[in-house]
Amino acid sequence: MIETRGLTKWYGEFLALNHLDLKLEEGDLFGFIGPNGAGKTTTMKILATLLTPSEGQAFVGGVNVVDHPEEIRTMVGYMPDFFGVYREMRVSEYLAFFAAAYRVPGKERQRVVGDLLALVDLESKADETVGALSRGMQQRLGLARALVHDPKVLILDEPASGLDPRARVEVREILKELSAMGKTIILSSHILPELANVCNRVGIIAQGQLRACGSIDYVAAQVAPPRIHARVRETEPPAESGPEEDGLAQHFVTASAAVESLRQNLGCEVALGDEDHPGMIMVTPGGHGEVGPGQVAQALLQGGFELAYLEPVNPSLEEVFLHLTQDLGLGQSPVEES
Ligand SMILES: Nc1ncnc2c1ncn2[C@@H]1O[C@H](COP(=O)(O)OP(=O)(O)OP(=O)(O)O)[C@@H](O)[C@H]1O
Ligand SMILES: [Mg+2]
DSSP states (O other): OEEEEEEEEEETTEEEEEEEEEEEOTTOEEEEEOOTTSSHHHHHHHHTTSSOOSEEEEEETTEETTTOHHHHHHHEEEEOSSOOOOTTSBHHHHHHHHHHHTTOOHHHHHHHHHHHHHHTTOGGGTTSBGGGSOHHHHHHHHHHHHTTTOOSEEEESSTTTTOOHHHHHHHHHHHHHHHHTTOEEEEEESOHHHHHTTOSEEEEEETTEEEEEEOHHHHHHHHSOOEEEEEEEOOOOOTTSOTTOOHHHHHHHHHHHHHHHHHHHHOSEEEEOOTTSTTOEEEEOOTTOOOOHHHHHHHHHHTTOEEEEEEEEOOOHHHHHHHHHSOOOSOOOOEEOO
C-alpha cells in the first residue's frame, strides 16, 4: 500500500534521508520510530506530497507521489506534527471547513462531521472554539481533520506527542479502531514501547537510514540477541564450611564460581544477579549472537556445575531502540523481516 524505493532527500548539503526502502501492506499499522532529526517527518511529508524527494521513488496504492499528487491526496489523510489551528472557529465548523476543502458534498458534510466527532470523542465540544480545547483535544481534532475525506491511508506525525498518559491511551484506542476499519496507518514516535502494543510492524530509522523493520519481536530478536539467564544447583559444600553454613550463602558461592567459569569459557559478559535475582547468572552474548543457550548449558556442565534453570530473555524495547539508533556510521544495511 505504501512503498518507497531508494528514497533520498538532501536539504542543501545535508543528507536527511538516505536511500530509504519501506514497504507497508494494506491494513498495516506501522510505527515509524527514531530519534530527533532521524528523517521521519521528511519521509511522511514526501508521502503526503508536501515535499519532493531528491532521489528515489515513493508510491501510495501503487501511484507515484511525485507524478500524481492530486490522486495521492484523495487517498491519504495527513496529520502534521504541528498544525496551525484556526482558534476562533468552532470545532464543528472547523471540520466542515476541511470537509468542504476536500470536496465532501454539501449534503454529506454534517453527517461526516458528526461521525468524526463521535469517533474522536469530541461531540460535547462541537460548539466550543478550537482555541478553547486542551492540547489533547486539539490533537484528536487534528486526527478527525485528517479523516474528513475518508482516506484509505493515514499518515500521522507524532499523534501522541505532548499528551498525558490517559490521552495517549485514548489516541491508541482510536488508532486501533481505525486499523480495524481497514485503514493503512503509518505513525511516527520517538518511543518504541509506546507503539509496541498497537503496531503490527515497526521501522526504526536513524540518520536517514532504516536500521530495522518488521514485527517488534523480530526486530528485538535480530538486533540484540537474547540474554541467557541460568541457575546452577548447589554443589557439595566445601569441607571447611561448618554444618550451620547458610544455604543461600553457599548458593552464591556456587553461582559466583559458575559466573567466573563462564566468563573464561565464553569470553562474553556474564553477571551475577543482584537482590532482585539472587543467584541468577546472566549471560549477555556479544553483538553477533554466537553464544546461545546451548553453549551456556554446555560450558556450565563442562565446568562441573549442575544446571537448574536456563532461559533466553529478550532485551527490553528501550535497549533495542538504543542499540539500533546509536551512531553506526553510514553504509549499514537494515535488518529486515522477509
Ligand atoms: N527544511 C529543512 N532545511 C534543512 N534541514 C532540514 C529541513 N527539514 C529538516 N531538516 C533536517 O533534516 C533532518 C531530518 O529532519 P526530520 O524533520 O525529517 O526529522 P524527524 O525524524 O521528524 O525528527 P523529530 O523527531 O525531531 O521530529 C534533521 O537533521 C533536520 O534538521
Ligand atoms: Mg518530525
